[in-house]
Amino acid sequence: MNNLLEVQNLTKSFGGVVANSDISFTIEEGLIVGLIGPNGAGKSTLFNMVSAVFPPTAGVIKYKGQRIDHLPSFKICELGISRTFQNLQIFKNMTVLENVMVGHHSRTKSGMISAALRLPRSRKEEQIIYNAAMEQIKFVGLEDVCDVNAGSLPLGKLRLLELARALATEPQLLLLDEIAAGLNHQETKEMSDLIKQIRDKGISVFVVEHDMDLVMGICDKIIVLDQGVKIAEGTPKEIQNNEKVITAYLGEEFAEKMEVTG
Ligand SMILES: Nc1ncnc2c1ncn2[C@@H]1O[C@H](COP(=O)(O)OP(=O)(O)OP(=O)(O)O)[C@@H](O)[C@H]1O
Ligand SMILES: [Mg+2]
The missing domain is CATH 3.40.50.300 (P-loop containing nucleotide triphosphate hydrolases)
Known part of the structure; x- marks a missing residue:
């Protein structure tokens, strides 16, 4: 091993x-x-x-x-290497999907600026990030609440959300x-x-x-x-x-x- x-x-x-x-x-x-x-x-x-x-x-x-x-x-x-935190690090004003997608930014090539400008490459990457995020949201069983603001979710679902975000970086x-x-x-x-x-x-x-x-x-x-x-x-x-x-x-x-x- x-x-x-x-x-x-x-x-x-x-x-x-x-x-x-x-x-x-x-x-x-x-x-x-x-x-x-x-x-x-x-x-x-x-x-x-x-x-x-x-x-x-x-x-x-x-x-x-x-x-x-x-x-x-x-x-x-x-x-x-990715992680979750003992004290949850969730953006409460963002949806479940947005929270998971944010975690993926470090893995993309074009970065935050081209993402904000919506340059072509970034749109393609956005699709890849979306797919990776949805895959993990489904894996942890949060697809029903993917458009819900994280701030309104109970603790059990927030912990699953952190898990999905950590997994989305592969x-x-x-x-x-x-x-x-x-x-x-x-x-x-x-x-x-x-x-x-x-x-x-x-x-x-x-x-x-x-x-x-x-x-x-x-x-x-x-x-x-x-x-x-x-x-x-x-x-x-x-x-x-x-x-x-x-x-x-x-x-x-x-x-x-x-x-x-x-
Ligand atoms: N950023 C920091 N600045 C100063 N002291 C710190 C810091 N982080 C941890 N410590 C101190 O280091 C020691 C170990 O803390 P740590 O948080 O690693 O423990 P833990 O095993 O995770 O405990 P718990 O089970 O309560 O989460 C403690 O005395 C803590 O006060
Ligand atoms: Mg600790």
């Missing part, structure tokens, strides 16, 4: 706070990899470095063997930061199924999530952070039985529940 992403000795400090300390791991092609840990463990910080929201303080990030730390975020997107690596936060049981189950379908299309998925049913149910491997440090890595079963992880995050109750339910 080829490595898609390699993180080597990654560190991020904010003043005196070391949010990530000397973290190393790999993400292989075609896997769902979970990133878990208590609040403030450094999960979103790690995602922010991989997606170039900010550069690392130290360490190396490689994608398909090429160093990508210090590249701007539009380059990261062009290379095939990533090979998709980062999902708490995509199921605030969803009810049924919506969480549907989200799990969608993530598995995404993996089955050949896209690697890196998920931060506090919902352990989702994480344990879909991840091929799990990385655990605590206070900026990687404390464990392994299969869901290995992680459930890891004493350090139980103490730092899962709790004894979880471990007992798992013993009962197998």
Whole structure:
């Protein structure tokens, strides 16, 4: 199995706070990899470095063997990495379709100015973007509301909208930061199924999530952070039985529940 992403000795400090300390791991092609840990463990910080929201303080990030730390975020997107945000980044006055199409601009050649002037090449690209957006809107099941203003949609549909927008850039690596936060049981189950379908299309998925049913149910491997440090890595079963992880995050109750339910 080829490595898609390699993180080597990654560190991020904010003043005196070391949010990530000397973290190393790999993400292989075609896997769902979970990133878990208590609040403030450094999960979103790690995602922010991989997606170039900010550069690392130290360490190396490689994608398909090429160093990508210090590249701007539009380059990261062009290379095939996209993400969703823990705090939704939706344009509330725009429709579902417009929100998904906006996400695709970084992938087009003619850019914003020719798009605004509606030059011929841009019209053709507009059609390509429209098709890509509609394909993903259908995939997540939002076609009925594609012309509805995003501001009037409930949380469950907004999370699906962010997923569609991230997919419309045709990533090979998709980062999902708490995509199921605030969803009810049924919506969480549907989200799990969608993530598995995404993996089955050949896209690697890196998920931060506090919902352990989702994480344990879909991840091929799990990385655990605590206070900026990687404390464990392994299969869901290995992680459930890891004493350090139980103490730092899962709790004894979880471990007992798992013993009962197998
Ligand atoms: N942009 C920033 N500036 C300063 N400090 C930050 C910044 N981003 C994160 N931190 C700090 O880094 C630490 C890790 O935060 P991070 O958001 O990565 O945690 P997390 O694991 O995503 O937590 P949660 O589960 O609550 O989302 C925290 O102490 C946080 O306050
Ligand atoms: Mg976070």
